Amino acid sequence: MSYALALLVELYRAARVDGSRLMQLGPDSRASDLxxxxxxxxxADLIAMRDLAVEKLLPRLPSGPVATGSTFEGSVDLNADADLIVGGVLVDFKATQGRARPDGSRAAALTRAEIDQLLGYVLLDYSDAFALHSVAIYAIRYGHYRAWPLDELCAELAGRPIDLAAMRQEFAQVVRVELPGYRRASIVDRIQRRVATS
Structure with a gap:
């Protein structure tokens, strides 16, 4: 059922679903066909990841309210939702194969883009509705969980302490006012270049 749910979510998230297995289903298909x-x-892969999460993830999570697939106040400005928020910790799940090692084995990897993604979610929570105090990544194929307190992570990345509430308001200004203007200007510029070259 988890696999079927993932296929259905793909319809919502993917830009194109031409190659999706869902295209094998016809109008008379039933749930059993899905x-x-x-x-x-x-x-078997899904069961192994579930069993690993029971062993490695669940014991690391704090107590407190649990929310899955949560959207933020800023999600209307940028299409974004969180995988899991529990007890003030935003956890993002990564299912990648990781990076290849010289010996052919693979290792979990963390990129700056993934950290930026986590911080983007935090900033989209404009009014701090989820009372986030930490962010985390769980590499589901490796059973690796790593969490960072927000104040420490932000200070490390900025090189100084950050006023998160002020940063959220600045981010909202950029996303709501500056980004739409930039997108409009970019679209107009592209149209004008096409017209000029035709």
């Missing part, structure tokens, strides 16, 4: 799209290896 569930049959996952092969035995994929089901």
């Amino acid at each position: 569930l049959a799209l996952a092969n035995a290896d994929e089901v």
Whole structure:
């Protein structure tokens, strides 16, 4: 059922779904046909990731309110939702294969873009509705969980302490006012260049 749900979510998230297995279904397909799209290896992979999360993730999570797929006040400005928020910790799940090592094995990896993504979610919570105090990444294929207190992470990245409330308001200004103007100007510029070259 998890695999089927992922296929359905793909319809919402992906720019194109031409290659999706959902395209194998016809108008008379039933729920059993949808569930049959996952092969035995994929089901085993999902079960292994679930079992690893029970062992490695669940014991690390704080107590407190739990929310999945949460949207933020700023999600109307940028299409973004959180994988998991629990007890003030925003957890983003990463299912990548990781980076290749010289010996052919693979290792979990963390990129600056992934850290920026986490901070973007935090900044989209304009009014701090989720009372976030930490962000975390869970590499689901490796069972690796890493969390950072927001004040320490922001200070490390900025080289100085950050007023998160003020930063959220500045971010809202950029996303709501400056970015739409930039996008409009960019679109107009592209149209004008096409017209000039035709």
